[in-house]
Amino acid sequence: MSTAPASVLTAAGRAGSRRSALMTAILVFTTIGCLDAAYLTYVHYQGFGALVCLGAHNGHSSCETVQSSVWAEIDGVPVALLGLIGYLGLFSSYLVTERINGELGRGLGFCIALIGFGFSGYLTYRELFSIHAICEWCVGSAVCMTVLAVLTGIRFLRGEPPALDQPAA
Amino acid sequence: MASRKEQKEQARATRIAKEQQAAAQAQRARRLQVSVAVTALAAIVVAVAIVLSSGGSSGLKHGSAASAVYKTVNAEIGGIPQSGTTLGRPSAKVTLNYWGDLQCPICRDFTLGVGGGGLPEFIAKDVRAGIAKVHYESLCTATCNPADPTGGMGTFNVQQSAAYSAGRQNLAWYYIELFYRQQGAEDSGYATRKFINGIAEQIPRLNLGKWQAGVSSKVLVSQVDSSQTTGISTYKFNATPSFTISGPKGTASLGSGILTYSELAAAVKAVS
Structure with a gap:
């Protein structure tokens, strides 16, 4: 029965700990983004009166202006709902990583985060240059997606943590 | 001087290390290829979403x-x-x-x-x-x-x-x-x-x-x-x-x- 040198195990332990910190950060940003998108989806269906916003635009809150714009929907489906589905998809990809296939799950998570990042970037461009109003909640989600695209990218490129099936001697 | 058995073990360890290195390199290369494919797929989905988004034009139906x-x-x-x-x-x-x-x-x-x-x-x-x-x-x-x-x-x-x-x-x-x-x-x-x-x-x-x-x-x-x-x-x-x-x-x-x-x-x- 072979044993790994203590130095290798320590390095592997550090790598595992970094990965654990990475995964914790990913889960935190996914949760924040998910709550943000859930709130915007709720507001979309329940009424903009429930929308708390700092800015103002043409006598209305700037969030109301953004949420009422033609860019707030794709073919009748609110983009907030699409964002919520995206965050739930990210959670599902973490489950796939843990329970089914690590590489597939990490790739799926990276792909969803990249799509979210790309579309959030487009919507932020529209807020700045077409709607001329900023919705803090949308910016919050865009920041979460940007961070998640970076973190899930690192996680995907790093791959599996090294197997530590042997205890230190 | 190392015994014959130790030399064989050393050679084996070197071979295993090389194989592991080659496998790791191959895996990294494959992961990079997959990440390029994932990025391309994400770009296509975003492009379709932008096109489907009703912004930028009137919604006049025909x-x-x-x-x-x-x-x-x-x-x-x-x-x-x-x-x-x-x-x-x-x-x-x-x-x-x-x-x-x-x-x-x-x-x-x-x-x-x-x-x-x-x-x-x-x-x-x-x-x-x-x-x-x-x-x-x-x-x-x-x-x-x-x-x-x-x-x-x-x-x-x-x-x-x-x-x-x-x-x-x-x-x-x-x-x-x-x-x-x-x-x-x-x-x-x-x-x-x-x-x-x-x-x-x-x-x-x-x-x-x-x-x-x-x-x-x-x-x-x-x-x-x-x-x-x-x-x-x-x-x-x-x-x-x-x-x-x-x-x-x-x-x-x-x-x-x-x-x-x-x-x-x-x-x-x-x-x-």
Whole structure:
């Protein structure tokens, strides 16, 4: 029965700990983004009166202006709902990583985060240059997606943590 | 000096290390290839989403899609009497005055029942039952946004007088509903004469010749101006949608923003 040198195990332990910190950060940003998108989806269906916003635009809150714009929907489906589905998809990809296939799950998570990042970037461009109003909640989600695209990218490129099936001697 | 057994073990360890290194390199290369494929896939999905997003152009429908929009509008307001820009029976004791800008997205939401907008339910329950009527007034907000290079009162007068002109044939609310349902992106300059004509052409009973004569006519533009002046000077409105309600017990301003059906129903009760 072979044993790994203590130095290798320590390095592997550090790598595992970094990965654990990475995964914790990913889960935190996914949760924040998910709550943000859930709130915007709720507001979309329940009424903009429930929308708390700092800015103002043409006598209305700037969030109301953004949420009422033609860019707030794709073919009748609110983009907030699409964002919520995206965050739930990210959670599902973490489950796939843990329970089914690590590489597939990490790739799926990276792909969803990249799509979210790309579309959030487009919507932020529209807020700045077409709607001329900023919705803090949308910016919050865009920041979460940007961070998640970076973190899930690192996680995907790093791959599996090294197997530590042997205890230190 | 290392024994023969130790030399064999060393050679084996070196071989295993090389194999592991080669495998790791191959895995890294494969992962990079997959990440490029993932990025390309994400870019395609984002591009499709951007194309599907209704921004950047008018939502003017054609053919069967236009017929479908008209059918939806007809299901909502068909059979309800119209006079000018008023929807509802003349005998209705309560009048909801609705100041709107046809390019205003929040007016669209109120009119279509998005974001809690209560107009569809109000029409179905109070207007259809003859309890109340809705009178459409004009107030330039989104169209007069300085950020819109094609906007301003000129554009506003054309688009709003187009609705008033349809009102001369008692079809204003078809025009208003169809416009809001096909509203384009704010500040994109979509509300051209072509767009306005396109909306009018979707109303089967509208006499287009008579309607064209009314668009931008002095009489109707002055009606739009008068409506705007009343909204600003009398009620101090600076946003749309804005509302007043009048009934047997008097007139009240309901302010600006999206009103829900329960807010409208409470206002009707207060003035009845």
